[in-house]
Amino acid sequence: MNFKISSPTLLLDKQKVLNNIQKMLLKVEKNGLKFRPHFKTHQSVQIGRWFDRTQLDGITVSSLKMAEFFSKDGWQSITVAFPMNILEIDRVNNLASSIDLRTLIVDVNTVNKLDAKLTTVVGVYIEIDPGYGRSGIHFDDKTSIESLKEAIQSSKKLELHGFYCHAGHSYQSRSIEEIRALAKPIIEQLSNLKVAFDLPVCFGDTPSCSVLEDFGEIEELSPGNFVFYDWIQTHIGSCTPDQIAVAMACPVVAKYESRNELLIHGGAVHFSKDFDLHQGSSHYFGQVAENNGGIWGDPMKDCYLKSISQEHGIIKCTDEFFQQTKISDSVIILPIHSCLTADLMGQYFTTDGVTIDHLSEKMIK
């Protein structure tokens, strides 16, 4: 590591990011799919440029703000993978006048409102709920799908690109087999929809995209988290620990020998409060990894971020790790959920010492 940290710092291993991108690209190519990766995970202009634009059909984001951000770096086809918020119509009109902007639609009323208020053509996908229960028309509800398809096709302002589906319940899986068992019937249902409605399907959770080899009739993929992965993804079954491309480095400020605990500067405003469960019971907030001069190695058994408050973190660890770690050392911690940690940290430092941007960069006051 070419720099010494003095406060919580989000490290990024560029080579791991490139490897993760390359692996997903090979799968996309092998299956003859279109690729619209989700940029909500990294939210970074510089990391966006690590993709070869000629290999992408476009990109995906989760808010209009992110679409505006990436459009400024020349991205010309952007899906906002969120049901259209008609209150943002002025910004939608503005952005859609200069790029191929796409968004999600879940009801006929919004189609009618858009028809009245759009000043330019906007692309849309019908969002399908594959049983996740978050958003979209349930894929069994053929009547609603048909009505919405007809309404969109009757609109002069909307261009229908097909179905969009996020199977977020894949995050409940705890093995490759569980991911496959969940994803297989979803892929079949989506393939049936494709045939029944003659519309292409865009599909995209990281667990399914990471472990499936056969995507049936699906035409586009839009996973996001795979660029970094994180500790929870290793438990879901999406990746191995050595694929995790970001890690927090936090200074040790106190040692408490009676309880084998280290106090670090690094809390909820750095990691987020997303958690994993030990054996299904107690919460924890990150996994300690070997620190090889700022490059992280294997996860360290029984060494983890036990609790966090706003700025404080408590590392519970083995006798050995406790004894070898001194005050002012850095502990390297694999985040539970890299998207949220990156959003909070607002920038990255690569393991070779380069600062990388993030949309959520804080103002310097």
Place this chain on the structure above:
Amino acid sequence: MNFKISSPTLLLDKQKVLNNIQKMLLKVEKNGLKFRPHFKTHQSVQIGRWFDRTQLDGITVSSLKMAEFFSKDGWQSITVAFPMNILEIDRVNNLASSIDLRTLIVDVNTVNKLDAKLTTVVGVYIEIDPGYGRSGIHFDDKTSIESLKEAIQSSKKLELHGFYCHAGHSYQSRSIEEIRALAKPIIEQLSNLKVAFDLPVCFGDTPSCSVLEDFGEIEELSPGNFVFYDWIQTHIGSCTPDQIAVAMACPVVAKYESRNELLIHGGAVHFSKDFDLHQGSSHYFGQVAENNGGIWGDPMKDCYLKSISQEHGIIKCTDEFFQQTKISDSVIILPIHSCLTADLMGQYFTTDGVTIDHLSEKMIK
């Protein structure tokens, strides 16, 4: 409300903030205490100015960054309520050259390092752990306390201000009686320490400060969350719902009648993933309140933020609330943990339409 929101917005009721401050001040005055309120909750220059500086002994923050931030607005006595991080020594020296900077000390080694590296006098408190198990010397460990006191008093660079104690385990309480039962023996122990070591005590969790009337031998208070309170504090027993001074306003983007659920724009990057538990079991992330034209009223029974992902939120609600709420309406949600929500949102809008700053304001890209 003098403005219409189109995306997730953190609302602030200035009068409630002023009332909360006034109530705590009256308690401080009645008990003849010094007051060093914790500014980590609001992290705002403008809200800091709502305090009358003549009534404060100083302020408290949780990071050196916050101390630097508030020193620029003329705050002259600031405690960084975190064990000294020697890696930040250059910034400490710089800041301590212009203000009365105070920090926490938990071990003799750090005293020795500070003695060698400080270029100016810095104030310190010995941090005492009252059984919370996060940081500090346990209050039964008189030997370590005595050694540290002696080391600090032998130092030419450190000025000892007394003991600092945060009883964060008060957040596990679920009634006023439980808070009192936890706090009473702690106050007694701290009073004993005061007498035994002839050192004043600064004490400060919001639950204890909100419900106790007698602070024994304690000399200073430093609560933070009380300026805003939040939904979890109503369950802890610290406040009533009408004292909560901040609330999120989020647009409804879709309705799912089969499950009485509303999809809002408002997720983990807005609320944080801090949660409360329904009857000790399922997690939820916020409580819906009546929306009286942008001013929040009573909490609405059985209407809550059931789940959140990065940008999505799902409101589970009653038939009645479901029927009366339309797409593009705003739902007002009391946050579980106001400190983290404010940190994520990076700014406030008052209910009379004024924008208020926050240290974590994002850059406009």
